[in-house]
Amino acid sequence: MKRILGAYALALSTVAILPAVAQAEEVVVGYQQIVGPFLSAIADGRFDSALKDAGYELEWRQFTSGGDISTALASGDVPVGVIGSTGIAAATTRGVDLQLFWILDDIGHSEQLVAREGSGVEKPADLVGKTVGVPFVSTSHFHLLVGLEKVWGIDPSEVNILNMQPPQIVAAWQRGDIDAAYVWPPALSEILKSGKAISDSAEIGAASVPTFDGLVVEKSFAEDNPAFMAAFTKVLAEAYKDYADTGASWTAESPQVTGIVKMIGGTPEDALGALKLLGYPVASEQASEKWLGGGANGGAAKAIATSAAFLEGQGQLDTLLDDYAPVVNAAPVTQLGN
The missing domain is CATH 3.40.190.10 (Periplasmic binding protein-like II)
Structure with missing residues (x-):
């Protein structure tokens, strides 16, 4: 009997000194039916793998519009999501504290x-x-x-x-x-x-002014989760480089294309055709003044400000922000090489 109790005590003491296993933080990411390298990297598991290593578990949730994602961001249900430049202008003007950190595509x-x-x-x-x-x-x-x-x-x-x-x-x-x-x-x-x-x-x-789709993040989430932002942006950069290097040779049978169809439906032929209609800037272009870089003089900040001014003129916004430059967060992409 003493021997059994002794073994039990030893087991308890061993458990007590084992380090606690950190539980992965669950993060919901909202996406839309928009083709591109982003969806391919979701479908093939690159995001899930990289973010798991960083301590996060992702839930991918499809929305029918950027307006729905804006509402989810405002409520705190979704900290990261896909919104078009006009939706970003409307949401931030109405007080949703979000930041644009990646140009998903140049709409064209x-x-x-x-x-x-x-x-x-x-x-x-x-x-x-x-x-x-x-x-x-x-x-x-x-x-x-x-x-x-x-x-x-x-x-x-x-x-x-x-x-x-x-x-x-x-x-x-x-x-x-x-x-x-x-x-x-x-x-x-x-x-x-x-x-x-x-x-x-x-x-x-x-x-007038070009439009784009972008990935946005709740500002406080970005500030509190630098490891998430770094890992997430790194996968984006790799996926977009892959498209720049090999996209011209993708076919309806390519795994990247079938992955897109898996995420949003449609046919591989339609997805392949849609891919050719969009522009996908690589990391160096993202960081440049053409898009996220340059502060108030950057292309993204100017497009958002112009969109907001037009929406106000249409009576869809009551007022405007004094400065739309803080809406753009170029740090995650500019820090990729560090």
Whole structure:
């Protein structure tokens, strides 16, 4: 009996001196149906592996729009997520304390204004009196309004603009409820099958300001979790370099493309086509004044400020921030080499 008790006591003492196993911190990351190297790195497990080593467990949560992610960020449910430049402008102006730390893509030709066959819309001027679907407070919405007012000289009130998320646009399109839509893939790929593009964000951006999708983080989370930010940004840099080096040779059968389809649906052929419509700046470009670098003179800060000013002019924002430079956090990408 003494021998048994002695062994039990020894076991307890051994357990007592073993170091406690640190429990991984769970972090929810919000993403949208936007193709790119980011999704490929999610699908192949690179993020999960790198962040696990840094002490974090990731939960990937898909949202239908940047507006939904903005709401989740504001509530504290999601500390990291994908939002377009217009959504970033709106959210930060309304007091959501977030920072842009990576340019997910330069939108360019990937967001298009498409007219449905049989709608009677052949050119932008024909939109007067017609119904157009677009996700509100998105980059598509911003460029639709800019195009109408600044490029084509059409009062937006002359167009019936409906707030629709991408899946709703596809359903309304197939029913014939809308005449045109401004949206991105995979919804764009679907509506182009029975419609034609009459403008896009490359054209409108050249006449105004470019738009982009970005990864944002709650400011306090970034400050409290430097290890997360470093590991997460490192995976992004590697994924974008991989695309720059090999993306031209990707096919519908490439694991990167099938990974994208796994994350957001659609077909490999559509995903491959959508990839070619976007620009994906590598880390050195991200850190430059063209995008995240340069403070108030940086491209991202200027685009956000311009977007906010336009939204205020449209009555969608009541006021503006004095300075949008603090919204951009270039530190994670500039510190990659350190």
